[in-house]
Amino acid sequence: xxxxxxxxxxxxxxxxxxxxxxxxxxxxxxxxxxxxxxxxxxxxxxxxxxxxxxxxxxxxxxxxxxxxxxxxxxxxxxxxxxxxxxxxxxxxxxxxxxxxxxxxxxxxxxxxxxxxxxxxxxxxxxxxxxxxxxxxxxxxxxxxxxxxxxxxxxxxxxxxxxxxxxxxxxxxxxxxxxxxxxxxxxxxxxxxxxxxxxxxxxxxxxxxxxxxxxxxxxxxxxxxxxxxxxxxxxxxxxxxxxxxxxxxxxxxxxxx
Numbered sequence: 001x002x003x004x005x006x007x008x009x010x011x012x013x014x015x016x017x018x019x020x021x022x023x024x025x026x027x028x029x030x031x032x033x034x035x036x037x038x039x040x041x042x043x044x045x046x047x048x049x050x051x052x053x054x055x056x057x058x059x060x061x062x063x064x065x066x067x068x069x070x071x072x073x074x075x076x077x078x079x080x081x082x083x084x085x086x087x088x089x090x091x092x093x094x095x096x097x098x099x100x101x102x103x104x105x106x107x108x109x110x111x112x113x114x115x116x117x118x119x120x121x122x123x124x125x126x127x128x129x130x131x132x133x134x135x136x137x138x139x140x141x142x143x144x145x146x147x148x149x150x151x152x153x154x155x156x157x158x159x160x161x162x163x164x165x166x167x168x169x170x171x172x173x174x175x176x177x178x179x180x181x182x183x184x185x186x187x188x189x190x191x192x193x194x195x196x197x198x199x200x201x202x203x204x205x206x207x208x209x210x211x212x213x214x215x216x217x218x219x220x221x222x223x224x225x226x227x228x229x230x231x232x233x234x235x236x237x238x239x240x241x242x243x244x245x246x247x248x249x250x251x252x253x254x255x256x
Contacts, residue, residue, distance in 0.1 A: 004216055004222070004223065004224055005222075005223055006033055006035075006223070006225075006226065006246060007033060007035040007037050007059075007062075007225045007226070008028055008033050008037070008225070008226050008243075009036075009039065009064070009187065009225050009226065010024075010037060010038055010040075011064065011227065011229070012226070012227050012229070012238070013028070013235050013236070013239075014039065015235070017042050018042065021052075025052055025056055026056055027236060029057060029058055031236075031239065031240055031243055032243060032247070033239075033243065034059060034061075035053075035058050035059035035061040036058055036059075036060065036061060037060075037061045037063070037064065037225050037227075038062075038063045038064065038086075039064045039092075046079075046080040047083050049084065050084050053084075059085070060084040060085060061223040062086055062088035062089065062126065062159070062185055062223070062225070063077075063080070063084065063086050063090065064128070065077050065089055065090065065091070066093070067093070067107075070089075070091060070110075070114055071110065071114075074114055074118075077089060078117065078118060078121050081121075081123050082121065082123075087122070087124060087222075088124050088126050088157070088159075088185060089123055089124075089126070090125075090126045090127070090128050090159050090185070091111065091126070091127050092128045093128070093130065094132075094133075099143070104137070104143050104147065107147065108146070108150040108151055111151055111155075112151050112152060112155060112156060115152070115156045124184065125155070126157040126158060126184070126185055127147060127148075127156060127157070127158060129158075129164055129165070130161065131164045131165075131167045133147065134164075134169075134170060148179060153182040154182075157182045157185075158179050158183045158185075159183070159185040159186070159187060160175055160176060160179070161186075161187035161189065162188060162189060162209070163189035163190070163199065163207060166191055166206070166208075167191060171208070171211075172208070172211070172212050173208065173211035173212050176215045176216075176219060177219070180215075180219035181219075181220070183220075184222040184223065185223050186221055186223075186224055187225050187226075187227050188202060188209065188224050188225065188226050188227070189202070189207065189227055190202050190203065190204055190205035190206070190207045191207050192205050193206040198230075198232075199229050199230050199231065200228075201228065201231075201233075201241035201242050201245070202226065202241070202242035203241075203245035209245075213246075224246070226243060
């Protein structure tokens with residue numbers, strides 16, 4: 001059995017981090033996470049963040065960096081990844097006015113170019129999906145298929161989000177298998193089984209997590225990343241439930 005480390009996406013803890021970033025990271029470490037996927041530095045430099053993480057025994061699994069920042073300041077983004085010893089930088093989201101077919105074509109070109117720049121520095125550029133990329137374009141393909149089909153798998157990797165795939169009526173394990181050679185990061189989330197399909201703590205909803213986790217044993221996943229976009233509990237309570245699910249359900253997955 002492979003030990004796949006587990007990180008938390010710090011967007012989950014955005015309000016806590018805004019008030020006390022260092023204290024929030026300390027709580028993440030105390031819960032037993034191996035690392036974090038960063039979503040901003042909260043006023044610190046990359047070096048200051050790295051020093052904090054080192055003190056707490058946490059690794060940087062990846063960094064989510066907005067598309068505009070990737071476009072306008074890629075060299076600095078790459079330098080920050082080097083300081084953080086982060087191997088993955090992730091394009092996390094497209095704004096509603098960036099989702100036309102022409103936008104996707106331009107995105108493919110940019111991802112290829114930026115991915116090559118990252119690759120030259122030993123870093124992988126990943127694309128993170130929501131459900132809107134599962135809508136079909138004029139040629140019948142889903143936008144997410146178009147993005148991955150149009151880019152070199154050695155240059156542009158995937159960070160598949162199991163909640164959004166499920167919400168779009170897809171089977172996450174099938175997508176992981178399909179893109180098994182380019183999916184180093186997986187966002188683990190659950191979804192309530194009612195009509196609202198709200199974000200849920202791992203093991204409390206209807207996402208086929210067992211199939212996803214089993215697939216992780218077969219393909220080259222480097223990090224599981226727990227994220228809960230919105231929680232009805234406190235975010236810290238939510239991620240504790242989620243990491244305990246992994247710890248109790250599949251203890252060999254945690255480097256504990």
